[in-house]
Amino acid sequence: MSILIYVEHDNNELKADTLKTVSAAQAIGGDINLLVAGHNCAAVVEQAKNVSGVSKVLVADNAAYANQLAENVSLLVTELAADYNVIMATALTTGKNFMPRVAALLDVAQISDIIGVESADTFVRPIYAGNAIATVQSLDSKKVITVRATAFDAVATDGNADVVNLSQATDAGTSSHVNDEFTESERPDLGAANVVISGGRGMQNGDNFKLLEGIADKLGAAIGASRAAVDAGFVPNDMQVGQTGKIVAPDLYIAVGISGAIQHLAGMKDSKIIVAINKDAEAPIFQVADYGIVADLFDVLPELENKL
Amino acid sequence: MKVLVPIKRVIDYNVKVRVKADNSDVDLANVKMAINPFCEIAVEEAVRLKEAGAATEIIAISIGDKSCQEQLRTALALGADRAIQINTDEKLDSLHVAKLLQKVVEEEQPQLVILGKQSIDSDNNQTGQMLAALTGLPQGTFASEVKIDGDKVNVTREVDGGLQTVALNLPAIVTTDLRLNEPRYASLPNIMKAKRKPLDVKEASEFGLDLTPRTTLLKVTPPAERQAGIVVETVDELVEKLKNEAKVIA
Known part of the structure; x- marks a missing residue:
């Protein structure tokens, strides 16, 4: 078995989730190679060399891959796929974008967003927004797989793989990059965020929601609110999480000063990990929280921000 | 400019899905069905392009049994001009859906195909990209803004950490993200009018494609x-717990 993993990166930094995809590949088993496709991406190659469990790092450093356009990258990966049984990528921006193209060009189905490996051809993945878990067997001889990184542990970075420079420069010539707008301070959308921190009536007023901002910045979190906080006029309605607001299911949900009314729980109870911060030990939020702290939120929030 | 909008009939997003007792699949008996939310955004975007004078004709298409005609009528009520149902009782892989759509693209020659980025049932996020690959067309996935500019379309995409804008030669494939627009509600007169708009039915088996399943669903279980x-x-x-036990923060 030979496995090719596409390295998710921005020409400077190897995205750490790639290390988790390598771990998913190890669960399948076989000789694992990485592909770094980019432009002026030597720093990424240096990091890729050190990924444990990898025998070779293929490098396609060419202007055609500078922005990792799906049209161009998919042609490269499809060409390289001839030598591999399994093609994998992390289910992040780049992988989600180009991998189905590779699958279609290879005339195979793609198994998206796997969270478990049962065997070399059988995988576990969430469907219906994670409200059901499917076990799927691939009947294709070549597998094209994207990996939900949060489901796997990262491998170590004490490897020493060989680097192989490729000469390919597949340019489809049908698309071009215009610009990127990365706004570091702008928080992710509530529905899409991996981490959400929400405040409730316990925040006491709208100004106190500033206490959530520092923590949100550190965690890349979106900020939400309970209906009680919205109704009290602390924050606008588009921040509302709950039955009549947004339904969220992030990896981490931090409920601050929220009692846990059933209408609020309906909007967040499918979150992977729930943390509750509330001074009332009897608050129903603690019944669904994985971790709770019974304390005054005005003591906990500044300390939490410091220690993250 | 002709715009093709493939849509999917799925469980209504407000319905809490239940797994069947025998773990064979989810239970969709007597469950409210609707147009996939991302597909609805695709229809809305096509209608806005037509209202702006950029698009001249909107064709909605759905693949499934007769029941998906209900969602095609919804698309017609929202502003699509005509509809195509590709009839099949089989549960198709995204690859097969893309292959059927490829045939329709070859026949209809649209300048733009707008699809939802993923369906809220299978959550695959594949069909648009696969269709783009099969037709050899460029793609703008996870779109939050679509601007026609002569023989190109500029697509602003939702990417990790921000936005990316790409310029695609037309014809092109676009897949929608949530922020692209807020779909309108169909008015009663438009719902009535939609009943008289043309809806062609074609058999999936008549496209000369091998639609043998490439995956087997072994079981479906409720989440832990x-x-x-x-x-x-x-x-x-x-x-410490969040870092080392739950592993949700770095």
């Missing part, structure tokens, strides 16, 4: 039950 939580005493303990 939430474990009883613990109360931690200090913030340090909380941070």
